[in-house]
Every structure is written in C-alpha cells, then in structure tokens.
Amino acid sequence: MKKIAVWLHRIEDAVLVLILLSMILLAGYDILARTLFGGGEGWIPPLLRVMVLWLGLLGALLATRSREHIAIDLISKLGGPTLNRIASVVTLLFAAVICALIGWYSGLYVEMAYEFEDIAFAEVPAWIMQLIIPFSFGLMAVRFFIQSISAAIYGPETEATPATDNVVAPEKVA
Amino acid sequence: MSILIPALLLLLALAGAPLFAVIAASAMWGFFQTEVDLQVMAVEIYRVAEMPVLIAIPLFTFAGYLMGESKAPQRLVRITDAFLGWMPGGLAIVALAACALFTAFTGASGVTIVALGALLVPALQKAGYRENFNLGLVTTSGSLGLLFAPSLPLILYGVIAQQMSLETPVSIDDLFLAGILPGLLMLTALSLYSAWQSRHLPKSNHKFDGKEAWAAIKDSAWEIPLPFVVLGGIYGGFFAVSEAAAITAFYVLAVTVVIRREITFTQLPVVMRDSMKLVGAILLILAVSLASTNYMIDAGVPEAVFETIQAHVSDGFTFLLLLTIFLLILGMMLDIFSAIVIMIPIILPIAVQYGIHPIHLGILFLANMQLGYFTPPVGMNLFIASFRFNKPVMTLYRATLPFFFILLATVLIITYWPGLSLLLVE
Numbered sequence: 001m002k003k004i005a006v007w008l009h010r011i012e013d014a015v016l017v018l019i020l021l022s023m024i025l026l027a028g029y030d031i032l033a034r035t036l037f038g039g040g041e042g043w044i045p046p047l048l049r050v051m052v053l054w055l056g057l058l059g060a061l062l063a064t065r066s067r068e069h070i071a072i073d074l075i076s077k078l079g080g081p082t083l084n085r086i087a088s089v090v091t092l093l094f095a096a097v098i099c100a101l102i103g104w105y106s107g108l109y110v111e112m113a114y115e116f117e118d119i120a121f122a123e124v125p126a127w128i129m130q131l132i133i134p135f136s137f138g139l140m141a142v143r144f145f146i147q148s149i150s151a152a153i154y155g156p157e158t159e160a161t162p163a164t165d166n167v168v169a170p171e172k173v174a
Numbered sequence: 175m176s177i178l179i180p181a182l183l184l185l186l187a188l189a190g191a192p193l194f195a196v197i198a199a200s201a202m203w204g205f206f207q208t209e210v211d212l213q214v215m216a217v218e219i220y221r222v223a224e225m226p227v228l229i230a231i232p233l234f235t236f237a238g239y240l241m242g243e244s245k246a247p248q249r250l251v252r253i254t255d256a257f258l259g260w261m262p263g264g265l266a267i268v269a270l271a272a273c274a275l276f277t278a279f280t281g282a283s284g285v286t287i288v289a290l291g292a293l294l295v296p297a298l299q300k301a302g303y304r305e306n307f308n309l310g311l312v313t314t315s316g317s318l319g320l321l322f323a324p325s326l327p328l329i330l331y332g333v334i335a336q337q338m339s340l341e342t343p344v345s346i347d348d349l350f351l352a353g354i355l356p357g358l359l360m361l362t363a364l365s366l367y368s369a370w371q372s373r374h375l376p377k378s379n380h381k382f383d384g385k386e387a388w389a390a391i392k393d394s395a396w397e398i399p400l401p402f403v404v405l406g407g408i409y410g411g412f413f414a415v416s417e418a419a420a421i422t423a424f425y426v427l428a429v430t431v432v433i434r435r436e437i438t439f440t441q442l443p444v445v446m447r448d449s450m451k452l453v454g455a456i457l458l459i460l461a462v463s464l465a466s467t468n469y470m471i472d473a474g475v476p477e478a479v480f481e482t483i484q485a486h487v488s489d490g491f492t493f494l495l496l497l498t499i500f501l502l503i504l505g506m507m508l509d510i511f512s513a514i515v516i517m518i519p520i521i522l523p524i525a526v527q528y529g530i531h532p533i534h535l536g537i538l539f540l541a542n543m544q545l546g547y548f549t550p551p552v553g554m555n556l557f558i559a560s561f562r563f564n565k566p567v568m569t570l571y572r573a574t575l576p577f578f579f580i581l582l583a584t585v586l587i588i589t590y591w592p593g594l595s596l597l598l599v600e
Contacts, residue, residue, distance in 0.1 A: 016450055017443045020236060024427060027229065027420030031413070045226065053223040055232045056461065060194075061452020062447060063311050069192035070455050070512055091191035098195040101202065106216030129223065 008139075009065070012076035023051045035148045049127045057136035064143045081155070088156035092148035096141045103137035110134055179203050181490055193512050194458045201466035202339045204473060218465035222457060226416055229473060233419035236282030237426040239449035241397075242289040244436040249295050249394045250276060256390040260382045261545035265301045266368030269294045270315055274361055275401065277319030287316040287558050293394035295563060301415075302375045310573035311368065313559040314581070320510075320540055321357035323350035323408050327510050327543070330460070330537045337467060344532045346415050350408055351598040352533045356541060356588045363584050364577065372532045396429045402565070432441040440539045456511045483524065490528040494589050497521070498542060505546015510552055513543055517519060530592070537595040548574045 026044055033040040063069050075087045110130045118126035180200070198215070204357045205214055222228060241247075254268045261267055272294070279287045290314045297310040320327055332346035391398065404422055407413045413421075429438045437445060470476070487493050504513055518539070527536045547555040550571045560567045588594060 010197055013443065017446050020232065020446050020450065023229075024233065024236075024420070024423045027233065027416075028424035031417055031420055048229050049226060050223045052228045052232060052457070053220065053461075055450055056222060056454055056457030059450035059452070060458040061454070063451045063455045063458075066451065068451050068455060069194065070509055071190045071192050072461060072507055074507075075189050088191040091189050092188055093200075094186055095195040097203070098199050099426050101212065102198060102215050102219075105212040106219065109213040109216035110583055112213070130216065151253075163420055165521060 012058060012061060016055065016062070019051050019054055019058070023048060023055070026051075043124075050120065053129075054132050057132050061136050061139055061143075064140045067147070085151065085155050088151040089148050091152055092144050096144035096148060099137045099141035099144060103134050103141055106130070106137060107134035148173040193508075193516075194455075194462050197459065197466050198462040198514065201462060201469050204466070204469040208469075208473070215462075215465055216440065218468060219461040221464050222461045225333060227329065227333055227414075228457070228460075229416040230324065230419035231326060232450065233416075233423040233458065234279070234324055234326060235453050236446060236449045237419070237423045238285060239438060239445050239452075240426050240430050242276075242280060242285045243441070243445050244430040244434065246397055247272075247276065247289045247293060249390075249397060251290070251297070251598065253390040253394045253398075256383065256387040261369070263365070263367050263369030263372035265298055266303065266307075266311060266372060267365045269298065269311055270318065270361060272370065273312070273315030274322065274357070276317035277315070277317060278322035278325045279319075279401075279404075286319075287312060287555060287562055291559065291562055293317075298330070303372065306569070306573040307371055309366075309563060309565065310575070310577050313548050313555050313570055313574050314577040316555040317510075317544045318360065319357070320544045321353035321360070321537060323353065323405060324415060324422075325353075327455070327514060327540050328353060328536070329415060330456070330511060330514050331518060331540065333460070333537065334467075334515060335522060335532055337464070338471075338519065338522055340522070340526060340532055342526075342532055344536070346410065347411070348533055348599045349536055350415075352537050352595045353518060353540075354598055355594050356537050356584075358588065360541070360581060360584045362542075364582050367576070367580055396433065400425065459512055459513050461590075463519075467515075467519040470519060473582070476520050479520060480524045480527055484527075490530065491590075493525075493528045494530070494538075497525070498538075498585065499587055501539065501542035502545060502549060505543045506553060508546075508548045508549070510543045510547070512539070513546075514539070531596060533599055534592040534595045538585070538589045541588045545578065545581055545585060548578065550574075 027048055030044045030048070046108045060069075071091075073117040075084060079087065110127050110133065113130055114125070120129045121125040183196050183200055183203075186199075187193060201218075202212055202215060205212060237425070250272050251268065254272045258264055258268050258271060269290075273286050273290055276290055280286060280289075294312055295308050297303065298311070303311075319325060328349050329346055332344055332349050335344035400422065403425075404418045407421070408418050409416060429440060431439070483493070487496060504517065508516070520533060521539070522535060526532060547553050548554065551592075556567055556570045556574065559565070560572050
C-alpha cells in the first residue's frame with residue numbers, strides 16, 4: 001500500500017515536471033515561430049491551454065498531499081484541540097465527498113465525450129484531454145478521506161509528512 | 175431548507191474546509207435544485223482549458239519561484255541600494271521598491287517576505303531603524319506590488335470580469351495601466367513615512383557611488399532586461415500577457431539554470447513542484463467558481479442583492495464606503511485569489527449599477543485586499559512574517575499598525591478618486 005503511494009507520488013511529480021517543461025518550451029517556440037516565420041503550428045495554442053488545466057489539477061493534487069489548499073482556517077488558530085480535531089475530521093470528510101461527486105459526474109461526462117467521439121483539437125479526441133478531471137478529483141477524494149480518518153485516529157496534523165526535500169520555505173496559505 | 179444549506183456551507187468554510195470544496199458544493203447544490211445534470215461541473219472545470227490568458231498563471235508563478243530561489247533577490251537589493259540608498263530613509267525606500275517589484279513578478283503569494291525579508295530586516299537593523307519599523311515595513315511590503323503588472327491578482331480579476339459580459343469590456347492590458355498610478359501612490363506614501371522615520375538616525379555617509387552602481391549593474395546584467403522586456407512589451411502592446419509570461423519563464427529558466435547555474439537540475443523539479451502547488455490551489459478555486467458564478471448569474475443573485483442594497487443605499491458615495499468596510503473585513507478572512515473569484519461575480523454587476531467603472535472597481539478591490547494581507551487577526555502575511563522572523567504574531571500586529579493606517583488613507587484616495595485609476599486608461 002505504502003509502495004503504491006510512493007510510486008503514485010513519483011509518477012504525479014514526473015508528469016507535472018514534464019508538462020511544465022514542455023509548456024515553457026512549446027510556448028517559447030510558438031512565439032519564436034510566429035515572429036520569425038510569420039506563423040506557428042496550429043495545434044500548439046490549444047495544447048498549451050489544456051496543459052494549464054492539467055498543471056492546475058496535478059498541482060491541486062500536490063496541494064492535497066501536503067495540505068496546502070486555500071482555506072480560512074479560523075478554528076485551528078483560535079480553537080482548542082478537541083474542537084480542532086472535530087473540525088478537521090468533518091471538513092476533510094466533506095472535501096472527500098465533494099471531490100468524489102465531481103469525480104463521479106465528470107467520469108460520466110468523459111464517457112459521453114468518448115462515445116460521441118468529440119474532438120478537442122487537430123485530431124486529438126477530447127476525452128483524453130478531459131480524463132484528468134475524474135482522475136484528479138477521484139484521487140483527491142481518496143486523499144481527503146484518508147486524511148480525515150487519520151485526523152479522527154491521530155488528531156489533526158497541520159502539515160502532512162513534509163513533502164520530502166523542500167528547498168522553498170513552506171509558507172502556509174492562511 | 176433554503177437557508178440551511180448555505181449556512182452549513184459557511185460554517186464548514188469557517189471551520190477550515192478547503193474553499194474550493196465549499197464553492198463547488200454551493201454550485202452543485204444550486205444546479206441540483208434547478209435540476210441541471212451535475213455533469214455540468216466537468217464542463218465548467220474544462221473551461222479552464224479554454225481561456226488563453228490563464229497560460230500566464232503557471233508560467234509567471236514558476237518564474238517567480240525560480241527567481242526567489244536563485245540569488246536574484248540579493249542582486250535586486252544591491253542594485254536598488256546602489257541607486258536609491260543615498261536618499262534620506264534610503265534603505266527603507268530600497269526595501270519598498272525592491273519588494274514592490276518582486277511582488278509584482280511573483281504574484282503576491284507571500285514569496286516576497288520569505289525571499290527578501292531575510293535580506294532586508296538585518297540590513298535595516300544595522301542602519302539603526304527600530305525593530306518594529308523593520309518588521310512592519312517588510313510585512314507590509316509583502317503585498318505592495320499587487321497593483322503593478324504582471325501581478326496574478328490583476329490577471330485573475332480581468333479573467334473573472336471578462337466572464338461577466340459587461341457593457342464596458344475589461345481588458346487585462348487596461349488593468350495593468352490602471353494600476354500604475356494607485357500603486358505609485360501607495361509606494362510614495364510609504365516612502366515618505368520611511369524618510370520621516372529615519373530623521374533621528376545618525377546621518378548616513380552613504381553617498382551615491384558610481385563605481386558600486388556600475389558593479390551592481392554588471393552583477394545584475396542578466397536580470398535587468400527582464401522588467402524592460404516584460405513591462406515594455408505589455409505596456410507597449412507588443413505582446414499579450416500570456417506571451418510575456420512565456421518569455422519570462424523561458425528566460426528565467428535559461429538564466430538561472432543554464433547560464434548562472436544557481437539552481438541545479440536536481441533542485442529544479444522541487445521548485446517546479448512548489449510553484450505548481452500554488453498554481454493548483456488557485457486554478458482549482460477558479461475552476462469551481464466558474465461553475466458557481468454561472469449558477470449565480472442564472473439564478474439572478476446579483477440582481478437580488480442589488481435590490482436589497484438599493485433599498486437602503488441610494489448614492490454611490492455611501493455604497494463605496496460600505497464596500498470598503500466590507501472588503502476590509504473580507505480581506506482579513508479570505509486570501510486575495512479566493513476573494514476575487516468568489517466576490518467579484520456578485521460585486522461587479524452591483525458596482526456597475528452604481529456607476530462605478532469596472533476597471534476602477536478592480537483597482538480599488540485589489541487595493542483593499544492588499545490591506546487585508548496584513549490586517550489582524552488573520553492576515554496571511556502576518557503569519558508568514560511571524561514564521562519567517564520567529565516573532566509572535568502580536569508583535570507583528572503592533573509593528574504593522576502605522577503602515578496599516580497610511581495604506582488605509584491611500585486606499586480611500588484610490589476608492590474616491592476614480593481618475594487616478596482611469597487617467598492612463600483613457
């Protein structure tokens with residue numbers, strides 16, 4: 001189980017880094033091509049836009065892993081330990097349910113796009129581009145659920161297992 | 175039932191539920207009640223992939239984080255010191271100018287305090303400034319460049335405003351222009367205060383040194399073109415925001431990793447991941463709020479709120495006053511990105527009814543939110559600074575107080591003098 005999680009984290013990280021790098025290179029190339037040769041490849045701009053979605057959702061998965069989602073967080077600053085614990089369990093469970101719902105319904109949506117053979121751009125089918133939505137929300141649901149259980153058993157954590165080798169000082173978004 | 179669910183969601187938000195989940199839940203509850211298939215959530219989220227300007231968000235954020243991790247902050251302080259350090263209160267003004275520039279480029283995420291604060295606080299201390307002044311100055315400056323291009327909140331406001339199909343179109347380029355004078359007003363006000371604060375200090379013998387200035391220029395040779403290319407390119411209309419972001423990311427990556435080698439290839443993925451966490455948090459909130467905005471507009475929420483307010487408030491003057499108070503409270507509770515995506519869809523149509531220009535609204539909204547960053551008790555930068563400088567939050571409450579009132583005065587000027595924001599646009 002632990003092993004699967006570690007591998008999953010590695011794959012997520014690798015895909016994220018790969019997309020960001022290709023985005024920087026493609027966006028750079030696109031500008032060069034348009035200014036120097038008067039026209040770029042037609043598929044680059046729509047691909048870049050889809051990459052934003054993928055980066056955003058993979059980044060959101062990362063933020064779920066290290067509990068850095070934007071939240072108001074009054075209780076953990078002002079409330080006592082018991083209240084804090086209850087709030088953690090309930091809010092994490094709530095997030096898990098909402099993510100599961102979005103994951104489920106977007107899964108249905110992607111299935112439809114697959115059946116209707118929607119096209120995103122060039123000849124790329126739309127469902128492949130959309131797959132990240134059910135995938136990321138499904139995985140976020142699982143993560144929030146696990147965190148909720150662990151908050152119930154061990155009490156709330158402010159920071160999860162520090163996401164390995166942070167060179168950037170972790171600043172919490174209040 | 176109609177009041178129960180929203181109240182429950184509000185409670186969950188206050189209890190610390192991730193805001194995106196709260197927003198998504200409210201949208202889904204709305205769609206569910208009007209019998210819209212919830213697959214619409216996927217349609218709305220996919221719209222993130224249909225807005226070209228959003229490309230700027232991951233690219234600028236990454237470039238900002240990368241610069242923050244390199245030695246660019248040291249060079250930035252050196253070069254501003256070489257050129258502004260000789261003035262009365264020079265070092266404090268250096269701090270303000272460097273922070274403003276850095277915040278504009280890193281998207282106002284608290285990175286400024288972490289990256290520049292560590293350099294500036296000890297330097298200010300050595301020059302003889304009071305500790306409270308130093309802490310207050312750096313904490314305040316953490317959100318100072320918010321109104322200057324290419325800050326992310328400005329871009330995000332433009333994105334949201336463009337969804338509203340208003341009669342007056344809101345272009346991001348115009349927002350960038352509109353932010354200049356109000357941003358300079360804030361910068362000037364704080365500079366004057368700093369110069370006044372330094373009146374008791376022993377007269378520094380820091381004179382303008384041509385040699386040091388030239389050395390600082392050479393030291394920053396790779397960074398100097400960046401603001402000129404980006405700001406000149408955007409303000410001059412040579413390229414769009416997303417193109418400027420692409421150039422910035424490409425250039426910063428090449429300079430820090432390949433040319434200067436201040437970030438190694440093994441550190442690079444870590445910086446990428448850290449920056450994408452912030453991007454993920456912002457884009458996720460944006461994605462689900464596209465759904466809730468859509469629902470709210472269909473359900474006529476802004477009109478209903480407007481009618482309620484209209485019954486009590488007839489003139490724009492009072493409306494703006496109430497708005498300022500409301501935004502100050504909001505700014506204490508919500509970070510700027512959530513505040514924009516949640517509140518603008520409601521506030522913007524109402525403000526337009528009161529005759530407020532959408533661009534002016536954007537500037538005054540962000541100016542208010544900038545205060546919110548360090549308004550006690552929960553302003554985000556207070557906690558970042560408390561963490562960074564290892565000081566109790568109470569110390570920072572006191573330290574930022576004078577800065578708070580100075581900026582509050584400038585916020586009121588910005589709010590009641592639309593011309594300041596609109597002068598460069600028209």
